Amino acid sequence: MAGGSGSEDLFDSIVMADERFRGEGYREGFERGARRGMQDGRRHGASHGAKLSTEISFYYGFAITWKCLLQQNTDIKSRKRMKVLESLLSLIQNSSHGDPQSTKLQEYVEKLRAKFRQVCIMLSVPTDFKDYIKTSGGTSF
Numbered sequence: 001m002a003g004g005s006g007s008e009d010l011f012d013s014i015v016m017a018d019e020r021f022r023g024e025g026y027r028e029g030f031e032r033g034a035r036r037g038m039q040d041g042r043r044h045g046a047s048h049g050a051k052l053s054t055e056i057s058f059y060y061g062f063a064i065t066w067k068c069l070l071q072q073n074t075d076i077k078s079r080k081r082m083k084v085l086e087s088l089l090s091l092i093q094n095s096s097h098g099d100p101q102s103t104k105l106q107e108y109v110e111k112l113r114a115k116f117r118q119v120c121i122m123l124s125v126p127t128d129f130k131d132y133i134k135t136s137g138g139t140s141f
Contacts (some may be wrong), residue, residue, distance in 0.1 A: 063088045081122050088115045
């Protein structure tokens, strides 16, 4: 029977090795997946953050430009437009869009877009943000 116990030990060591390698493979794969997920998440967040920043910056520049253009006009229509432009600028400047983890970020962006549409309607200009942004794909510099 001494020979039988040796073969059982050999069999047990093979089974245990299989389980050990499977566990190590799982842990290694989980760690790699977690690292890859973090990298992809950062890249995705940075991309969307940059797009949102571009959009908000555009709204700010748009409002400042129109405010400068309308400052000299004193008619009632221009004063109403100025008031709405100042409201848009105030919304941009007094918000907490600097905190990307804010639970109210989506709500803020929706309010900002609605205010921008209101301004565009009052100024009789197109409201599609994408119409104003042109890529520099053909630019040589």
